[in-house]
Amino acid sequence: MRDEIIILLKKEGKLSDEAIDEIKQVDVHDFANLVKEIGEQETEYINASEISKDLNTRYIGKNLYVFNEVSSTNTVARFLSMHDIEDGSVIISEKQSAARGRSGKSWESPLGGVWLSIVLNPHVDHSKLPLITLATGVAVAKTLEKVGVENPEIKWPNDIMINGKKVCGILTEAIAKFNTIENVIIGVGIDANLDIEEFPEELKAGTTTLEKELGRKGSENLLIKLFLEEFEKISELFDHEGYEEILKEWRKRSYSIGKIVEVREPFNKNYDAYVLGISKEGALVVEKIDGTLAKVISGECIIKN
Numbered sequence: 001m002r003d004e005i006i007i008l009l010k011k012e013g014k015l016s017d018e019a020i021d022e023i024k025q026v027d028v029h030d031f032a033n034l035v036k037e038i039g040e041q042e043t044e045y046i047n048a049s050e051i052s053k054d055l056n057t058r059y060i061g062k063n064l065y066v067f068n069e070v071s072s073t074n075t076v077a078r079f080l081s082m083h084d085i086e087d088g089s090v091i092i093s094e095k096q097s098a099a100r101g102r103s104g105k106s107w108e109s110p111l112g113g114v115w116l117s118i119v120l121n122p123h124v125d126h127s128k129l130p131l132i133t134l135a136t137g138v139a140v141a142k143t144l145e146k147v148g149v150e151n152p153e154i155k156w157p158n159d160i161m162i163n164g165k166k167v168c169g170i171l172t173e174a175i176a177k178f179n180t181i182e183n184v185i186i187g188v189g190i191d192a193n194l195d196i197e198e199f200p201e202e203l204k205a206g207t208t209t210l211e212k213e214l215g216r217k218g219s220e221n222l223l224i225k226l227f228l229e230e231f232e233k234i235s236e237l238f239d240h241e242g243y244e245e246i247l248k249e250w251r252k253r254s255y256s257i258g259k260i261v262e263v264r265e266p267f268n269k270n271y272d273a274y275v276l277g278i279s280k281e282g283a284l285v286v287e288k289i290d291g292t293l294a295k296v297i298s299g300e301c302i303i304k305n
């Protein structure tokens, strides 16, 4: 982890090779403080004071760490989460050089997108992780509604779609001790104002951007502020065990229910199924071709119709 962080510090161009050699010797706590310090930046696209100006939250986003470029905001968030970072802190980067997607995939993160990770210390049972993921999807969908998207939909578990194309992905990573989630890193990537033509060929057809869908560029800072507010509202609902309400909001925007999908679960054979709904734990409930029911907890569901 430290080596990865050193690579990102180097990328920031803030440190000479000699300084980096010295840093390698410093105590890990001081090192974390150094990372935090470097994250106090105003970049071309992301402006922490603009995000904070009218931010109506109690704790989400009260600490913002903004970078020009990191390998992955989730990696930095994970590192800082182990070193006295406040609950609700947010790591934002204008660009990511090695961003991670779900199922071990990489994630395109050029300039013009919103790439951020929130650090939370929820101290809930590990079984609640799928609900945190679904709740984040609802918060993104509500944010997009606020900036004028008419019908954002959520493809299970939490791809946000506009007109059948993906505009946002979410990667939730938990650090658990004895089945209790100590820290959770919620990574969100929104394709806001970027050029899909520069994406790899295989991603172009299934991806869209906010700019394309709304016919105009929007402010990344405003999008981040609105998202942090929606996220706090839904996390408070979560803290008060409003799980049914979260699921209701998710179902209202579901892109998956009523569709035929190919279920791809880790360590299982792929199969086709019809999507009936989601369970109270956040699993996708499907009916297989032979009429039996199954719950999909992790993996992917590729829409076939």
Ligand code: BTN
Binding pocket: 071, 072, 073, 074, 075, 096, 098, 099, 100, 101, 102, 103, 105, 107, 109, 114, 115, 116, 117, 159, 168, 169, 170, 171, 187, 188, 189, 190
């Ligand atoms: C997906 O595969 O749909 C999830 C993509 C998650 C991307 C975001 S961008 C910010 C954060 N940092 C990462 O490395 N990944 C997440």
